Amino acid sequence: MTTAETVLLAAAVMLALLVIGNIGVAKLAERRNPPIGKFLECDGVVLHYIDRGDPAAPCVVLLHGNGSMIQDFTISGLVDLLARSKRVVCFDRPGFGYSQRPRLRIWGAxxxxxxxxxxxxxxGIRNPVVLGHSWGAFVAMALAVRKDFPIRGLVLASGYYFPTVRWDVWLMSAPAIPVLGDLVSYTVAPIISWAILPAALRKIFAPRAVPQSFKNEFPASLVLRPTQLRAAAEESALLIPTAAEFQTYYSTMGEQVHIFHGIEDQVIERKQARDLHHALSRSDVHLIPNAGHMVTHADLAAIVDAINSMTHS
Known part of the structure; x- marks a missing residue:
């Protein structure tokens, strides 16, 4: 065997071991962090969700951001606060948590x-208030512009609404590349993501510290599964094109919209919130001081008040 053949064989063995190891770690993460909600099958896709509060009360639907899952909202306390007087439904969006993301579809907003x-x-839910955080804001707005599903109003938190130059999203999109992305997702991406996760969490919560409850309770090991990393990469790749597409919708959105943004958000600049406020016909903008990208953890009272203002009207 030549030196080149030996090197290739060693590389193949190493890749195989990484794939097997990452699959095993993902299975272990799922055993340690079982689903916290229920499942339903819709259009051939299994979705994981929680349904809390009074079924007869006005409904609030919560949609998490890229890379996250239901626990983002349960740990913040938002679900419990809203469930005191509302029906609260929160989904793992396709590809995140325990919801499926079939590969034969492009899962845009x-x-x-x-x-x-x-x-x-x-x-059996109609006319909910829909809250979308970060990438989930796209999905919330996409629900609002549909003609077949009326909603009562929107709460958009830490969203990205207008295209800008974002080199970081291209760097995070590698696992979405066909074939090569699968190789990356099942080999080096979980290791790299594990190494940078603490810094990433500090950045999204800055200027505040990462809450101890979040450190203790958020199932970070589920985030590092190859399938979820690929879903996150796909949404990173779709970020700028989706913002460009949605600009045509803003002038037609007639629902009441409350826009929340942390003044010190290090992920998405607060100018995005101000510009959306000016583009919409009915909106209020709430710029939260001493808050970053995780504004849904920073001022729960203001968010609940905004939701109440729409459900009581």
Whole structure:
């Protein structure tokens, strides 16, 4: 065997071991962090969700950001606060947590909204207030512009609404590349993501510290599964094109919209919130001091008040 053949064989063995190891770690993460909600099948896709509060009360639907899952909202306390007087439904969006993300579809915001709209109909929910955080704001707005699913109003938190130059999103998109992305997702991406996760969490919560409850309770090992890393990479790749597409919708959105943004957000500049406020016909903008990208953990009272103002009207 030549030196080149030996090197290639060693590389192949190393890659195989990484793939097997990452699959095993993902299975272990799922055993240690079982689903916290229920499942429903909609349009051939299994979705994981929680349904809390009074079923007869006005409903609030919560949609998490890229890379996250239901626990983002349960750990913040937002679900418990809202459930005191509302019905609260929160989904793992396709590809995150325990919801499926079939590979034969491009899961842009419109596709996710179409699926979730059908799921909400299956649950007997109409006219909810929809809250979307970060990438989830796209899905919330996509629900709002659909003609077949009326909503009561929108709460958009830490969203990205207008295209800008974002080199970071291209760097995070590698696992979405066909074939090569799968190789990256099942080999080096979980290791790299594990190494940078603490810094990433500090950045999204800055200027505040990462809450101890979040450190203790958020199932970070589920985030590092190859399938979820690929879903996150796909949404990173779709970020700028989706913002460009959505600009045509803003002038037609007639629902009341409350826009929340942390003044010190290090992920998405607060100018995005101000510009959306000016583009919409009915909106209020709330710039939260001493808050970053995780504004949904920073001022729960203001968010609940905004939701109450729409459900009581």
């Amino acid at each position: 419109a596709a996710q909204a179409a699926l979730l709209g059908k799921a909400l109909n299956q649950l």
